[in-house]
Amino acid sequence: MTKLKTRHIVETLVWLLTVVVFFVYSFEFNQEIEIYKFGATGWPRVILGILLLVTLGNFLHLYKKGSEAQHGRVGISDQEEGISYDSIGSVQKLVAILILPFIFSWSLKPVGFYAATPIFIALLILLLGEKRIKWILANTLFIYFLIILLFMVLLNAPLPQGNVSPFYDFSALMLTLNTKLHQSLNF
Amino acid sequence: MIDNFIAGSVALFGDPFTIGIFVFGVIGGMLFGAIPGVSMLTLAAILLPFTANLEPAQGVMLFAVIYCTGTYGGAITAILFNIPGAPENAPTAFDGYPMTRKGQSGKAVGAAVLCSAIGGVTSAIVMMAATEPLANWAISNIGPPEIFALVFFGLAVASSVGGRTLWKGWMSVLLGLLIATIGQDPVGGINRYNFGFSDLAAGIAFVPAILGFFAVSEIFVQAEKKAIGMYEAPKLSLDFPTILELWTHKIAVVRSILVGFFCGILPGIGATLAAFMGYGEAVRWSKNKESFGKGNLEGVISSETANNAATGAAMIPLLALGLPGGALTAMMVAVFQMHDLEPGPLVFYNSPDLIWIVFAAMFYANLSILFIGLLETKTILYLLKIPFQFLAPMILLLASIGSYIGRGLVLDVMVMFISGIMGFLLRRSGYSIPGIVLGIILGKIGEQNFAQGMQMVHYDLLEYLSRPICLLLIVAGSLTLLAGIYKALSFSFKS
Numbered sequence: 001m002t003k004l005k006t007r008h009i010v011e012t013l014v015w016l017l018t019v020v021v022f023f024v025y026s027f028e029f030n031q032e033i034e035i036y037k038f039g040a041t042g043w044p045r046v047i048l049g050i051l052l053l054v055t056l057g058n059f060l061h062l063y064k065k066g067s068e069a070q071h072g073r074v075g076i077s078d079q080e081e082g083i084s085y086d087s088i089g090s091v092q093k094l095v096a097i098l099i100l101p102f103i104f105s106w107s108l109k110p111v112g113f114y115a116a117t118p119i120f121i122a123l124l125i126l127l128l129g130e131k132r133i134k135w136i137l138a139n140t141l142f143i144y145f146l147i148i149l150l151f152m153v154l155l156n157a158p159l160p161q162g163n164v165s166p167f168y169d170f171s172a173l174m175l176t177l178n179t180k181l182h183q184s185l186n187f
Numbered sequence: 188m189i190d191n192f193i194a195g196s197v198a199l200f201g202d203p204f205t206i207g208i209f210v211f212g213v214i215g216g217m218l219f220g221a222i223p224g225v226s227m228l229t230l231a232a233i234l235l236p237f238t239a240n241l242e243p244a245q246g247v248m249l250f251a252v253i254y255c256t257g258t259y260g261g262a263i264t265a266i267l268f269n270i271p272g273a274p275e276n277a278p279t280a281f282d283g284y285p286m287t288r289k290g291q292s293g294k295a296v297g298a299a300v301l302c303s304a305i306g307g308v309t310s311a312i313v314m315m316a317a318t319e320p321l322a323n324w325a326i327s328n329i330g331p332p333e334i335f336a337l338v339f340f341g342l343a344v345a346s347s348v349g350g351r352t353l354w355k356g357w358m359s360v361l362l363g364l365l366i367a368t369i370g371q372d373p374v375g376g377i378n379r380y381n382f383g384f385s386d387l388a389a390g391i392a393f394v395p396a397i398l399g400f401f402a403v404s405e406i407f408v409q410a411e412k413k414a415i416g417m418y419e420a421p422k423l424s425l426d427f428p429t430i431l432e433l434w435t436h437k438i439a440v441v442r443s444i445l446v447g448f449f450c451g452i453l454p455g456i457g458a459t460l461a462a463f464m465g466y467g468e469a470v471r472w473s474k475n476k477e478s479f480g481k482g483n484l485e486g487v488i489s490s491e492t493a494n495n496a497a498t499g500a501a502m503i504p505l506l507a508l509g510l511p512g513g514a515l516t517a518m519m520v521a522v523f524q525m526h527d528l529e530p531g532p533l534v535f536y537n538s539p540d541l542i543w544i545v546f547a548a549m550f551y552a553n554l555s556i557l558f559i560g561l562l563e564t565k566t567i568l569y570l571l572k573i574p575f576q577f578l579a580p581m582i583l584l585l586a587s588i589g590s591y592i593g594r595g596l597v598l599d600v601m602v603m604f605i606s607g608i609m610g611f612l613l614r615r616s617g618y619s620i621p622g623i624v625l626g627i628i629l630g631k632i633g634e635q636n637f638a639q640g641m642q643m644v645h646y647d648l649l650e651y652l653s654r655p656i657c658l659l660l661i662v663a664g665s666l667t668l669l670a671g672i673y674k675a676l677s678f679s680f681k682s
Contacts, residue, residue, distance in 0.1 A: 011616055015358065022365060025380060033375035036638055037646055040377040043634045044368040051361045057675065058354035064679045069617065070352040071678060093414045098407060098608055101583055105600040108591075121580040128413055128576035139577045147584055155233050157592055 003066030012062070015055040019048050097127050112162025112171040118144050152178050188316055192550075195543030199248070199551070208245050209548055212252030213555050214563075219253075220260020220272045221567050223402060223582045227257020227273065228394055229589040231518050243526040244541040248548040250519045255311075255498050255552040257515075258458055259303035259560060262491050263567050266295045270402045270582070274628060275458035275494040277401070277621035278466035281348065282479060282486030288419075289482050296567075297427035298484055299491045300560040302440060306492035307553030309444050310451070310499030315546045318503050319535065321452060329452075331639035332651050336660035337450075338633040341460040342625065343664040344467040346671065348480075349619025353675035359619040363626015364633070366391055373635040386598045395590035395599040396627050399606025400620045402586045406579050407611035413575060420575065427561075428484065436488045439469050447493035451500025458497035459628055463621070465493025495556075499549060505530055506542060 026041045026048075033039050061070075104120040122140045130136055151157040152174070161171035199205055219230040231253055238246035261272020266283030279299065286295040342360050350356030369380045370390025381387040412418040443465035450461035469489035470479045479486050505516045523530045528538065535542060570578070590603040610620050644650035652658045 018365075022380065025382075029372075029377050029379045031375070031377055033372075033377070036374045036642065038638070038641070040372040040375055040379055043372070043637070044365065044379065047361055047364045047368065051358065051365070054354050054357045054361060057672075058352065058358060061352050061354055061675065061679045067351070067617065070675060090414045094411050097410045097414065098611070101403070101587075101604045101607070102601070105587065105597065105604050108587075108597045108600060113588075113591075117584060121584070124580045124583070125576050128410060128579055130574075130576045143577070143581050143584070146581075147588070151233075151588055157233050157588065158595060159588065160591065160597060 002063050003068070004063050005066065008059075008062040008066070012055060012059045015051070015058075019052050019055070023048050093127060097124070100124060100127065108160040108162075110162055110164040111167045113159040114148075114171045114174045115162060115167040117147065148174075153181065191539070191543045192315060192547055194540075195545075195547030196551075198244070198540060198544050199547050205245055205248070205544075208241070208249050209252060209551070212249045212548075213256050213552055213559060216253035216256030216552075217260040217556075217560065217563055220257040221263040221563070222585060223264040223268050223270045223272075223570075223578075226261060226394070226398075226589060227253050228515060228518075229585075229592055230257070231515055232592045235518055235521060238522050239525050243523070243528055243538070244544045246522040246526065247519055247541060248545050250515065250522055251502065251545050251549050252552040254501075254515045254519075255307055255495070255549055256556060256560075258494055258498055259299070259307070259491070259556045262299040262303065262487075263296060263564065266299060266487065267292055267567070267570065268405060268582075270405045271621075273459075274397055274621070274624050275462045275497070276490070277459075277624060278348070278462045278490040279487055279494075280621075281466065281490075282481070282483045285480070285482035286484070286487070291426070291482065293426040294428045294432075294484065295487050296564050297561075298433060298487050300556060300564055301428075301433060302443075302488045302492040303495040304553055304557040304560070305440060306444055306447060306495035307498055307556060308550065310448055310496040311546065311550040311553050312499075313448060314499035314502055315550070318506060321503050328656060330654075331636040331643060332654055332657045333660065335633055335636040335640050336657040336664070337460070338629045338636065340660045340664035340667070341450075341464060342629060342633075343667040343671075345463050345619075345622050345625045347667060348463070348467060348470065349622050351617025352678075353671045355616075355618050356622055356671075359613070359622030360626040362613075362618075363623040363628075364630040365626075366396065366623070367627050367630020368634075373631055374638045384598070386596055389594070390631075391602060391627070392590075392593055392596075392599055393624075393627050394593050395603035396606050397624050398586040398590055399603040400610040400624055402582055403603060403607025404610025404614060404620065406582055407607060408614060409575055410579065411611075418575060432484065433488070436485050438472075439485050439489050440492050442468055442472070443489045443492035444496045447496025448500045450493070451497030452503050458494040458501065459625060461497035462490045462494040463625060465489045495553065498553075502545070502549070506534060506545075 022044065026044055030041050031039065036042075100120065100123055104116055107116045118140055121143050122136055125136050125139060130139075151159065156178075161175070162168045199209060215230050216227050220227050231250060234249065234253075238249065241249070258273065258275060261276035262279045262283070263272070265271040265276040265280035267287055269280050269284040271277040271280050283295040283299070286292060342364075346353065346356035346360045348356070350359055367390075369387055371377065371388060372379055378388050409418060446465045446468055447458070447461040450464060451458060466486060466489050469485050470476055473479065473483075473485065475483070501516055505519060520530055523534075528534065528541075586603060587600050590599045591597065593599065610623075613623070614620060640651065652661065
């Protein structure tokens with residue numbers, strides 16, 4: 001009797017699709033290298049070949065044993081077991097938590113680090129379950145101040161400034177203030 | 188050697204400014220290693236331009252000190268938050284984090300402090316005594332075939348830990364190897380898998396990938412638990428291990444020092460493989476294999492001793508051959524070049540003062556882990572008391588900065604978050620995140636050395652195997668692999 005579930009089939013299909021996409025794309029750079037017999041595609045194609053075989057081995061395990069862990073393995077992740085969603089709200093919250101950092105990273109180019117960061121901090125704290133507005137504001141300011149102090153004031157690290165007004169102007173203002181602070185402290 | 192060491196110590200402690208740089212390196216390395224989301228590499232990348240204003244010895248010494256203390260610092264986050272500060276701390280999390288969940292964080296951190304110091308100090312002493320003879324041995328005995336063979340053996344060991352099954356262990360490693368093929372191929376410089384993004388021509392930088400797979404994915408895992416009401420705050424404990432407890436693991440310490448030092452000597456391999464192999468050997472020789480991964484103190488001891496034992500050894504290929512063993516040692520090459528120096532055999536003759544200041548600084552840095560580390564640890568343990576909703580944004584922001592700083596590309600921050608989402612999904616299905624990361628790190632090294640080795644032996648595999656060290660490593664890797672496949676298949680067919 002098989003222990004195969006739909007998610008196991010999806011998992012296997014994702015791996016097979018990865019192998020196919022990478023293999024097909026390898027023809028884009030299938031060029032000979034004069035000094036190396038196996039060319040630019042040799043190494044990735046060997047990896048893909050082994051990955052295909054291992055995916056089939058994994059499918060065999062999933063077919064026979066489902067998600068059961070092999071005996072004697074160490075450092076196993078325990079995330080699959082015991083995770084269940086009791087409401088759509090939890091799923092929506094998780095999806096928002098997963099997407100928010102990605103939106104933040106996308107916004108770094110146009111908006112810049114200095115303007116995007118406080119909004120990101122406040123929204124993430126809110127999504128992680130903090131409801132008290134005062135706490136959200138206080139911690140947002142505290143974390144923002146700490147990051148700015150360490151990376152802008154002390155370490156002078158170059159961070160994205162954005163390229164859209166008024167965000168770019170805000171970043172420029174922050175950097176001007178930092179320069180003035182350094183000058184006044186003779187830093 | 189002793190005279191040179193004393194001269195190096197006097198030069199180090201004779202100048203207040205040099206002392207200041209040393210102390211900054213010790214504390215900075217520990218802090219950046221121990222703050223989740225950033226690492227010693229972040230600090231090193233920020234400091235790199237400033238070293239142009241320092242004396243060459245001060246610049247190289249600063250990076251060497253950060254390397255020693257940062258390697259230890261990364262263990263703290265691995266143990267407390269399941270977020271290894273650097274890839275070499277990944278195996279520490281296998282047992283360190285379960286210990287934190289059981290309320291034994293103090294014990295795990297205390298063992299990490301002591302074993303990092305023991306591994307590091309021993310490695311520094313051997314480095315001082317044996318850099319020249321070891322470099323001569325390595326020049327004549329270690330070539331691309333041996334390095335490829337060691338990569339193969341290391342990947343075989345890595346696949347045997349971390350994943351829920353052998354198959355998932357290997358799939359993780361292979362995914363890492365596949366990610367490492369993105370960018371220019373190491374022989375002909377042909378662009379591979381850039382999918383139309385010109386920034387990808389330089390490949391996936393490993394710092395964003397590591398931060399994504401380790402730090403961001405862990406934040407997502409905990410956030411998921413928070414969203415469904417299953418989050419449990421880790422337990423704080425200041426209960427350090429007793430001397431007797433540590434003494435019972437003395438053989439593991441000695442074994443890990445040997446493994447760590449051997450891996451550290453080889454260019455490009457460094458502390459990461461040392462930690463994995465130290466951990467793998469601890470499991471292999473243990474009578475109580477089942478307890479590993481569930482909070483066995485020996486797991487923390489083996490991994491932390493091995494990775495710090497590799498720090499001194501990693502300086503041997505750097506200083507004697509001019510070959511960096513990892514990202515941080517590569518930055519040290521940049522410091523040398525900023526001052527019109529080239530690391531390599533001549534540096535011993537041209538700049539002996541520099542060499543001995545660096546050696547002395549590494550010795551004292553490893554020793555200071557024991558004293559400053561214990562003091563700092565007691566403070567860092569209180570990070571566990573910060574509520575997750577306030578700690579998570581801080582970690583994600585630090586990780587974003589850490590990813591961005593290296594190359595100044597927003598794409599790297601995106602890569603980090605994509606790696607985080609991938610890591611989150613893969614962890615849920617029982618894949619090994621350390622396996623993926625090791626695959627990413629060793630992928631390019633493996634391919635480059637395989638290609639060079641093949642050219643050396645004129646594509647004759649038998650000639651590859653006629654080299655004794657190469658044969659030994661390939662046989663050991665193959666046996667590990669075959670034994671794993673046998674176990675996996677017999678488990679699948681067992682009713």
